[in-house]
Amino acid sequence: MSEGSQTPPPEDPGERRRSFLDGVRLGVGPGAAAFVLALTYGSSAVAAGWGITAPVVFSMFGFSGSAQFTLLAALSSGSVLAGVTAALLINARYVVMSVALNHSLHGGRLRRALVAQTLVDASFVVAHRGHGRFDVAQLVGASAPQWVFWVSGTLIGALLSPPPDLARTLGLDVAFPAFFLVLALGELRGSPRAAAAALLGAAIAAGLLMVTNPGLALLGASVAVLVGARGEPLGEGRERGVG
Amino acid sequence: MRIWLSVALVTLGTSLMKASGPLALGERRLPPVALRMAALAAPVLLAALIVTDIGGERWADFEWTRLAGVGVAGVAHVLRAPLLVAVMLGIVATALLRLPIG
Numbered sequence: 001m002s003e004g005s006q007t008p009p010p011e012d013p014g015e016r017r018r019s020f021l022d023g024v025r026l027g028v029g030p031g032a033a034a035f036v037l038a039l040t041y042g043s044s045a046v047a048a049g050w051g052i053t054a055p056v057v058f059s060m061f062g063f064s065g066s067a068q069f070t071l072l073a074a075l076s077s078g079s080v081l082a083g084v085t086a087a088l089l090i091n092a093r094y095v096v097m098s099v100a101l102n103h104s105l106h107g108g109r110l111r112r113a114l115v116a117q118t119l120v121d122a123s124f125v126v127a128h129r130g131h132g133r134f135d136v137a138q139l140v141g142a143s144a145p146q147w148v149f150w151v152s153g154t155l156i157g158a159l160l161s162p163p164p165d166l167a168r169t170l171g172l173d174v175a176f177p178a179f180f181l182v183l184a185l186g187e188l189r190g191s192p193r194a195a196a197a198a199l200l201g202a203a204i205a206a207g208l209l210m211v212t213n214p215g216l217a218l219l220g221a222s223v224a225v226l227v228g229a230r231g232e233p234l235g236e237g238r239e240r241g242v243g
Numbered sequence: 244m245r246i247w248l249s250v251a252l253v254t255l256g257t258s259l260m261k262a263s264g265p266l267a268l269g270e271r272r273l274p275p276v277a278l279r280m281a282a283l284a285a286p287v288l289l290a291a292l293i294v295t296d297i298g299g300e301r302w303a304d305f306e307w308t309r310l311a312g313v314g315v316a317g318v319a320h321v322l323r324a325p326l327l328v329a330v331m332l333g334i335v336a337t338a339l340l341r342l343p344i345g
Contacts, residue, residue: 054246054247062250062254071250075245075246080245080249080252084253088257088260091253092260093288094260094263097264097284097288098263099264099273099284100281102265102268103273108269108270109266109269112269116264117258117261119261124285124288125288128286132282132283134285171308171312171336171338171339171341173309173337174309174330175330175334177293177296177297177313178312178316178329179316180293180296181313181317181320182316184286184289184290184293185317187285194283194286195286197287198283200287201291202290204291205290206294206298209298209299209301210301212300214295214299214300217291217294217295218292218295222288224283224291225283225284225287227283228281
């Protein structure tokens with residue numbers, strides 16, 4: 001079923017390695033913030049009667065802070081079905097991200113699907129090169145430290161039970177929105193259409209957040225990509241001056 | 244038992260969602276109109292994540308100290324602070340604003 005040749009010429013391994021390492025460097029910041037959130041997650045899970053193994057295994061394979069916190073909260077007051085549904089709705093944005101990323105992946109379905117498992121918010125936005133192109137090596141690199149920090153934080157939190165408001169006291173709840181804002185400032189510079197879509201997405205999210213949870217707000221915000229339905233084709237050479 | 248069942252279902256569901264693009268499309272290329280829309284996925288989700296991270300469910304988690312910290316990071320970046328330095332400044336600003344005064 002492969003039509004056309006969307007696969008670009010293979011990059012040289014040195015460049016891919018550099019991209020990966022750049023990604024690792026960029027992933028350390030959000031990873032460090034995730035570590036403290038994971039401490040909270042691990043200790044809250046133990047307090048809710050999850051034991052130590054379940055939250056750690058969940059962090060290893062689920063690797064999704066928002067869904068993990070959601071399940072923890074939802075299970076304590078509701079059924080398995082309600083909890084699982086709430087947690088999966090939080091993650092529904094991954095469908096949008098996965099479709100957007102596929103264009104930059106190589107190889108067959110299975111290989112692409114495996115690489116796509118490394119998707120997390122911060123890596124997705126860090127690795128965006130503009131025009132819907134993603135640096136896959138950088139994406140994987142950025143996810144690596146976040147995964148290590150997230151899993152080790154969960155384990156340490158489960159074992160040591162630090163005070164639940166630690167992340168807030170240290171101001172670390174600022175880390176992710178601040179990181180995303182700085183990335184947005186760079187990403188939107190020089191692309192009026194991306195800026196328009198981003199503003200629309202933010203406005204939709206802000207409105208939906210009045211009546212619902214972040215998962216549905218994010219999913220609803222993604223209709224802002226319809227801004228791209230009209231307009232000039234994606235072209236090269238439209239990049240404005242860099243830096 | 245219900246904990247492990249839930250963990251397994253959420254893990255499997257998340258994994259399938261992350262794989263959905265490759266599984267549905269494989270090596271097929273999206274039509275140009277869909278590509279133009281997919282190109283906006285990163286900026287749109289980026290902007291929406293800032294909002295949901297600041298507000299939380301039904302805006303219940305909103306705190307002006309967090310908004311101020313995010314603002315400090317943005318201003319620092321505009322003044323050419325590198326990414327991680329800007330984020331650190333935002334974190335420190337918020338932590339200082341939350342110190343009990345008096």
